[in-house]
Every structure is written in structure tokens, then in C-alpha cells.
Amino acid sequence: MDIKRIQTDVLIIGGGTAGCYAALTLYEKAPQLNVLICEKANIKRSGCLAAGVNALNAYITKGRTPQDYVDYARKDADGIVRGDLLLTMSERLNAVTARLEELGLVILKDENGDYAARGNRNIKINGENIKPILAKAVEKLPNTQIINRINITDLALKNAEVVGAYGIGIENSTVYIIEAKAVLMATGGAAGLYKPNNPGFSRHKMWYPPFNTGAGFAMGIKAGAEMTTFEMRFIALRCKDTIAPTGTLAQGVGAKQINSRGEVYEQKYGLTTSERVYGTVNENVEGRGPCYLKTEGIDKATEESLMKAYLNMAPSQTLKWISSGLTPSKQNVEIEGTEPYIVGGHTASGFWVDTKRRTTVKGLYAAGDVSGGCPQKYVTGALAEGEIAADAIARDIKDKAFVSIEQSDIDIHIEEIRSFITKKEALFTAEQLEEAMQTVMDSYAGGIKTNYRFNEKQLDIADIKIKKLYELSEDLFAADFQELMYIYELRERLVVCRSVIAHLKARQETRWHSFAENLDHPQKDDKNWRKYVNSKFENGRIKIVLRELVGEENSFEHSYQ
Amino acid sequence: MSIAINKNKCVGCGRCMDVCPGSLIKLDGENRAFIKYPKDCWGCTSCIKECRSYAIGFFLGADMGGTGSIVHTEDEGDILKWVVDMPDGSKMVMEIDRNESNKY
Structure with a gap:
């Protein structure tokens, strides 16, 4: 096991749609900043867009306005959206689309040279190579370094501020300790929490990438960030x-x-x-x-x-x-x-961010599927959020100095990794515990098996079982760093599962059929539940916080202590 | 859902390994690619598009209705050719012009 230390002005965790676009924006806005993208696969075909995409589903077509898009998303989510986030995203959809076309994306035009619309908000493209196009543009940036095959597992905190992150190189058995002035979380959402449609040989033939394991959510939860709307699961x-x-x-x-x-x-x-x-x-x-x-x-x-x-x-x-x-x-x-996913690009689960996409933890930003409150963002919305976050980072760290990660914090992380790789054997494997987790979620937290329905008693059982699986995961053994990644992925998913269960239990109504079908409270309750269900992980417990709705007239800003 | 790699066609260039979003493909002792975790394949076909030797085919698992057809792609500049080999020995080819948008 080697240990490598890196300093970078900006660390982007995840080189998918949002992360790549953030890097492009940072080079434009602040070319003097060093940017590091850490990607667990290879940015050429990583994230949601690996196979391609058939249309851009968030676009302001002729005669429509950004406000129309906000209204549409609000209606689809029955009110539980952040108007400020939706509007700031919608205002940028067309500019990021134009940029994609400049970079080489083929978009269908009509006889007037305008993009040909598919419905009210969609345009037609040839998106097979959309990810290689984005990746190629990022690879050309002189200020940006990309490390592929590195799985970031934890944030480094000092005085409640994010000062960097830890990662494992899955092919070079290296532990990375990265210090950064700002960290952008762009990992995508979470698949594989629930038993999938084809649980056997084709278990990974799911819609959402099976490699999006909720790492960003889990890192945020563990760092004490406020999270929102995990109960609005996305079932496609x-x-x-x-x-x-x-x-x-x-x-x-x-x-x-x-x-x-x-x-x-x-x-x-x-x-x-x-x-x-x-x-x-x-x-x-x-x-x-x-x-x-x-x-x-x-x-x-x-x-x-x-x-x-x-x-x-x-x-x-x-x-x-x-x-x-x-x-x-x-x-x-x-x-x-499908099985339920947690994904902020379709529904509203994710980090509770302000209008600039700052999370509640200083130094940490979020964009794309990991960021909450702003559903229906799809590809172009993720690009827009990458741009918004990058804008904020460029401004916020102008005069900022590096803060060193404490040695005692580093020691704890190295020790945890050692504990997984120095054992010689273990009774269970990460794969077995993953299957157990999916069975628990399927049976007791509203999976396919129960037609997505659940009651509070079932959720209580799910919580006890998921907690137990997390304990069992401490005894797992990894023969190499790829297996070590599988252990971390399992543990990320278990952390996210606990939050999903807590959120499902907290919203005592059924506002969205299937997405959150609470059999103890089968009706919608506008009087009490036109609110966000948020949560924070404090002293080993998930604390639920209810918040009032934020409209597009607001510019919601966090104030850090 | 998975891929099948023809060892006789593989030249060990590693392009498939580099691009796989799941880090599932490795090189064996004879420097030939193999899929180490076949159940973990997402079916994104990234590796297939990278392979210059047309050594990788993608098939549907029997659990999702697969009946033995295997597809690979051939890169011909502006044209991406998708070639399906059917179990009865017949072939079906679909050509995609990369400069043409989808109609739907």
C-alpha cells in the first residue's frame, strides 16, 4: 500500500456530466486555479452517459420561458421543489446546450435553423458520443488534472469545514490524501440500494448506472451535511x-x-x-x-x-x-x-444547497444528481449546476489559503483501510452483504416486492437490519484495492439506506404514489406536509428537520458559523 | 447482461479495460482481455466501441430474454456499424451516421 499526498485548489469528485462541466467553467472563470478531477472509472465513458443519451430533456423551447420549466417541475413533484434552484438552473439550460453543440454534439435542426423540439421541453440529438465529447474538452484544459480509477471514500474535515478528501487508487493500491480549498461533490446518485428487476446474472442491467453507489450522499451524511427529500425516491x-x-x-x-x-x-x-x-x-x-x-x-x-x-x-x-x-x-x-433509485437529477433527493450550490458544510459544493431540491435536471441541468457551482467556487476561494489535514485524522483513515486489507479471511463477502441489504430494502422499505408500498413497522424493521449489516461490514476482508472499493461502496449504500428509511418514515402522508407510498398515511396532507423533509446525521443518529418551502423569488444563502 | 471476449481476436491493447465504467475487464497471464466480474456488466457497450479487433460482443443474459444473439460495432469514421450475429449464423447490420440526429 502506497500513500500519495496531493494539493489542489479545487477537487472535483466525479468526472461525469456535472463534474466535467464544472472543470470547463473553472478554466474559463479562473484559469489560475489548479483543478483535480478524481474519477472512479475513466471520464471518457463514466457516469450516466456511458452508453449515450437519446434527447436533451431539459431545454427552453421556442415560446417558452425558464419559469415554464420551473412550473412543470413543481407540478410533477407536487410542490416539493426549490423554486430558487429550479429557476437558476432553467435560466442556463439553453446556454449550456449551445456549448455542447460547439463542442461537437449533433443536434437536430428544423428548416429555420432552430433546434427541432420533441415535445415542450426536449430536443433531438445524436447523443451516443456525448460523454467522449465532454471528456475530450476537459482533457485539453491546461489547469486540470484527471486521475482515473480513484475512488474517493471520505471527506477530510477540520473545524467543521471541508479541507480535502481521501481516496483509494483501485489499480495501483494507493491511498490518496488530497488537500483542497474547495471540494465539488459530483458523484451522481445511488442505484443498487434495492433488489433490482433482474436480480440474477443480469443484476446490473438497471437504468441508473450500477456504479453510482451513493458515495457523495454518504460522504455528505457522514460529514454532517444537511440532506433533503430522500423520501422522494425515483422509480422509472x-x-x-x-x-x-x-x-x-x-x-x-x-x-x-x-x-x-x-x-x-x-x-x-x-x-x-x-x-x-x-x-x-x-x-x-x-x-x-x-x-x-x-x-x-x-x-x-x-x-x-x-x-x-x-x-x-x-x-x-x-x-x-x-x-x-x-x-x-x-x-x-x-x-x-424499476427498483427505487435516489437521484437528484430526476426527483429532488440530495444535498440541501443554497442558490450557488453550496452545501451546509463550508468548503463543500454539490452539483448534478447528488444535489437536492432541483428535480428534472437531466443532462443539461447537471451541466448548468456544474457551471453554477464552479462560478461560486471561483469567487469563494480567491483569497483562500490551504488548510492542512490533521495527522490524527489521516491516521484514522489509514487504520480503517488497513483493517480491511490485513485480515486474511472473513465469514461474509461484500457481495453477500449487498444482497442482504437489497433484500431488506425490497421487503421492508417499499421495493418491487411490495409494489413500492410500506408502513412504519416495516421501516423500523428495515432500519434495525440495515444497522446490523453496517456492523457486519466492519469485518469484511479485501484481497486487493478493487475489493476494497466494493467494501466502501457497500458501506456507502448502507449509509444512504438508513437516510432513505428515516425520510420515508418522517413524511407522514402519501404525496407521490409509488415514490413514497406510506400505507399508514395513504392520503396527501397539504395542511401539514407542504414542507421539505431534511435530515442531519448527528452523534450516530439521523435527526429530521422540517423546512418551509422556498420559492423562486428567494435567493437562498447559507451562513456558515 | 454481459460481454463475451474472443481471445483469438484480442490483441491485448487494453483499450476496453481503460474505458470500462465498472473496472470489470482485466488482462490475463497471456495478455488477453477477460471480464473478471461478468455479473457486474451494465451493458453500456463502451468496451465494444473501443475494440479495434472486433473481439468483444455484447449479449443479453438468459434471465432477461437473451436467446444467443451477440452484437459488436465496427467503426467506419462517420458511420458506426452495429453487427448482430444471430444464433442461426445469419447477420443483421444497422448503420448509424454519427452526423445524423435521432428522429425521435
């Missing part, structure tokens, strides 16, 4: 088996949701994201499943375009069509809900 409606996105079918060719009797059922339940999932679940529960997107009868040209569109984003779906011969013109596409 996806093509059965391949878990490929459905928007291309629903919005692209106007395919309706129908049950096995051929009845269009979506109007019965409503059209918000959670209602579409709930309707599908309920049609199945009441014996009218399976459910489909109605594609039968589309013409050959449309079918071929669809198959190509899927190759550019979710090639498994095209492969399924081709290999079965049951292409979308011949057979409707069966749909199902």
Missing part, C-alpha cells in the same frame, strides 16, 4: 427486462400506456412521473397486466428510426427486438417499474 417506468428508457416511445412516437385488455389507462391515474408508474403497478395488482406502450402498427420507417435511436442510448433494447424478431411494429413494448 422502463421497457421490461432491458430497463431501457421509454420516453423515446412515449414522446417520440406518441405511444400510449395500455393494459393487457388494450385499454389506455394513463388518464385514469394522471400524467405525472409517479402517477405513470403507479398506474402501471395498479393495473397489474388489479389483474389487468401486463402493461405496454402501444407501438403495434407503426410503419417500417418509424420502426427503423426507433431501433437506431435505441442503439444510441440503450443498445440492449434494439438487440432484444432484433434477436426475438418481435420488433415494435409487431409487438407492443412491455413496461415495468
Whole structure:
């Protein structure tokens, strides 16, 4: 085991959508700053965009305004959003899109040279290479260093301020101790907390990246940062088996949701994201499943375009069509809900940030899927948040000096790593405990098994079991640093699970079907619950804090002690 | 969901290993790529697009309806060719023009 120390003005944890764009912005705004991106894979194809993306779903189309986008997101989340965050994001969506096009992204234009819209907020692209395009631009930045295959596991704190982070090099068995004047958390959200749709050989064929393990959430929770809205889980409606996105079918060719009797059922339940999932679940529960997107009868040209569109984003779906011969013109596409994810780019879970994307812990910023209060950000919103956070960092650290990480803090971290790698054997493996965690969450915290429903007694059981698994994880053994990463990933997920359970229990209403379907409180309660459920981890306990809604007229700023 | 690497075609360049978002691909003792954690593959096909030897194919697990078809890509500049080898020996090819946007 080697130990390497690094100093950098700005540390970006995660070289995905938000992290890459933050680096581009920092070079523009403050080229004198040294920037380090630590990426657990390789920025060329890491994060949500590895396979590509089929459309940009957050764009202010002709005749619309940023406020329209805020209104849409607020309605979809039934009020529980941060207006200030949504507006500041929405105002930047079109500029970051233009920048992507400059960098080389192909965007469809109409006869007037305007972007061709798909629906009210979406534009059509060829997004297969969107991540390599972003990565290439970042690799050219003279002030930015990228370290691939390094998994950041913890933040370094001094006097309640973030002064750096710790990481492990998974291929070079190196422990990294990094001092930074500012740290941007851009790790993405969390998949793999719940038992997935295909729990066997294809367990990682999920919609959200299985390598997004909630590291950023867990680091923030452990550092005492205030977190928000973890109870608004995201459950995606996806093509059965391949878990490929459905928007291309629903919005692209106007395919309706129908049950096995051929009845269009979506109007019965409503059209918000959670209602579409709930309707599908309920049609199945009441014996009218399976459910489909109605594609039968589309013409050959449309079918071929669809198959190509899927190759550019979710090639498994095209492969399924081709290999079965049951292409979308011949057979409707069966749909199902995914396991619940915690992801601030679709729903509103994540760090409680101010308008500048500062977290409640000084020195720590958050952007993209790890940042809360600002749902429906998708790709362009993550870019916008990366830009906003980078702007704030450039201003905030202008006159700031480095703060050294305490040796005693370093010793604790090195000792923890040693404890995992010096054992010779252990009864359990990280994989076994991960499966146990997913079973607990599936059974007792509203997974697929219970049609996403739960009650408080079940949540109490889940909490006890998850705490126990965390204790058991202390005795795990890693034969190499990749296995060490798996131990840290498991522990991150367990930390996030506890917060999810606490949040689900705290919101004593059912505001969003399926996303948070509380059987003890099956009704929406506007009188008491038009509020954010926030939490802070203090002395080993999760403390729930309820906060009043913040509108777009506010510019919400944290004040640090 | 996983990939299959043809050892006879692999030249050990390591490009697939470098790009895998899960760090799942390694080189064996004979300097040939292999997937060390097949159950952990996300199916993103990043490795397949990197492979200049067309040594990597991507298939659907039987648990998600896979019936043995394997797909690889061939990089022809502006055209990305997706080649599906069917179990009966037939092939199906789809060509994507990288300069063309999706229509849907």
C-alpha cells in the first residue's frame, strides 16, 4: 500500500456530466486555479452517459420561458421543489446546450435553423458520443488534472469545514490524501440500494448506472451535511427486462400506456412521473397486466428510426427486438417499474444547497444528481449546476489559503483501510452483504416486492437490519484495492439506506404514489406536509428537520458559523 | 447482461479495460482481455466501441430474454456499424451516421 499526498485548489469528485462541466467553467472563470478531477472509472465513458443519451430533456423551447420549466417541475413533484434552484438552473439550460453543440454534439435542426423540439421541453440529438465529447474538452484544459480509477471514500474535515478528501487508487493500491480549498461533490446518485428487476446474472442491467453507489450522499451524511427529500425516491417506468428508457416511445412516437385488455389507462391515474408508474403497478395488482406502450402498427420507417435511436442510448433494447424478431411494429413494448433509485437529477433527493450550490458544510459544493431540491435536471441541468457551482467556487476561494489535514485524522483513515486489507479471511463477502441489504430494502422499505408500498413497522424493521449489516461490514476482508472499493461502496449504500428509511418514515402522508407510498398515511396532507423533509446525521443518529418551502423569488444563502 | 471476449481476436491493447465504467475487464497471464466480474456488466457497450479487433460482443443474459444473439460495432469514421450475429449464423447490420440526429 502506497500513500500519495496531493494539493489542489479545487477537487472535483466525479468526472461525469456535472463534474466535467464544472472543470470547463473553472478554466474559463479562473484559469489560475489548479483543478483535480478524481474519477472512479475513466471520464471518457463514466457516469450516466456511458452508453449515450437519446434527447436533451431539459431545454427552453421556442415560446417558452425558464419559469415554464420551473412550473412543470413543481407540478410533477407536487410542490416539493426549490423554486430558487429550479429557476437558476432553467435560466442556463439553453446556454449550456449551445456549448455542447460547439463542442461537437449533433443536434437536430428544423428548416429555420432552430433546434427541432420533441415535445415542450426536449430536443433531438445524436447523443451516443456525448460523454467522449465532454471528456475530450476537459482533457485539453491546461489547469486540470484527471486521475482515473480513484475512488474517493471520505471527506477530510477540520473545524467543521471541508479541507480535502481521501481516496483509494483501485489499480495501483494507493491511498490518496488530497488537500483542497474547495471540494465539488459530483458523484451522481445511488442505484443498487434495492433488489433490482433482474436480480440474477443480469443484476446490473438497471437504468441508473450500477456504479453510482451513493458515495457523495454518504460522504455528505457522514460529514454532517444537511440532506433533503430522500423520501422522494425515483422509480422509472422502463421497457421490461432491458430497463431501457421509454420516453423515446412515449414522446417520440406518441405511444400510449395500455393494459393487457388494450385499454389506455394513463388518464385514469394522471400524467405525472409517479402517477405513470403507479398506474402501471395498479393495473397489474388489479389483474389487468401486463402493461405496454402501444407501438403495434407503426410503419417500417418509424420502426427503423426507433431501433437506431435505441442503439444510441440503450443498445440492449434494439438487440432484444432484433434477436426475438418481435420488433415494435409487431409487438407492443412491455413496461415495468424499476427498483427505487435516489437521484437528484430526476426527483429532488440530495444535498440541501443554497442558490450557488453550496452545501451546509463550508468548503463543500454539490452539483448534478447528488444535489437536492432541483428535480428534472437531466443532462443539461447537471451541466448548468456544474457551471453554477464552479462560478461560486471561483469567487469563494480567491483569497483562500490551504488548510492542512490533521495527522490524527489521516491516521484514522489509514487504520480503517488497513483493517480491511490485513485480515486474511472473513465469514461474509461484500457481495453477500449487498444482497442482504437489497433484500431488506425490497421487503421492508417499499421495493418491487411490495409494489413500492410500506408502513412504519416495516421501516423500523428495515432500519434495525440495515444497522446490523453496517456492523457486519466492519469485518469484511479485501484481497486487493478493487475489493476494497466494493467494501466502501457497500458501506456507502448502507449509509444512504438508513437516510432513505428515516425520510420515508418522517413524511407522514402519501404525496407521490409509488415514490413514497406510506400505507399508514395513504392520503396527501397539504395542511401539514407542504414542507421539505431534511435530515442531519448527528452523534450516530439521523435527526429530521422540517423546512418551509422556498420559492423562486428567494435567493437562498447559507451562513456558515 | 454481459460481454463475451474472443481471445483469438484480442490483441491485448487494453483499450476496453481503460474505458470500462465498472473496472470489470482485466488482462490475463497471456495478455488477453477477460471480464473478471461478468455479473457486474451494465451493458453500456463502451468496451465494444473501443475494440479495434472486433473481439468483444455484447449479449443479453438468459434471465432477461437473451436467446444467443451477440452484437459488436465496427467503426467506419462517420458511420458506426452495429453487427448482430444471430444464433442461426445469419447477420443483421444497422448503420448509424454519427452526423445524423435521432428522429425521435
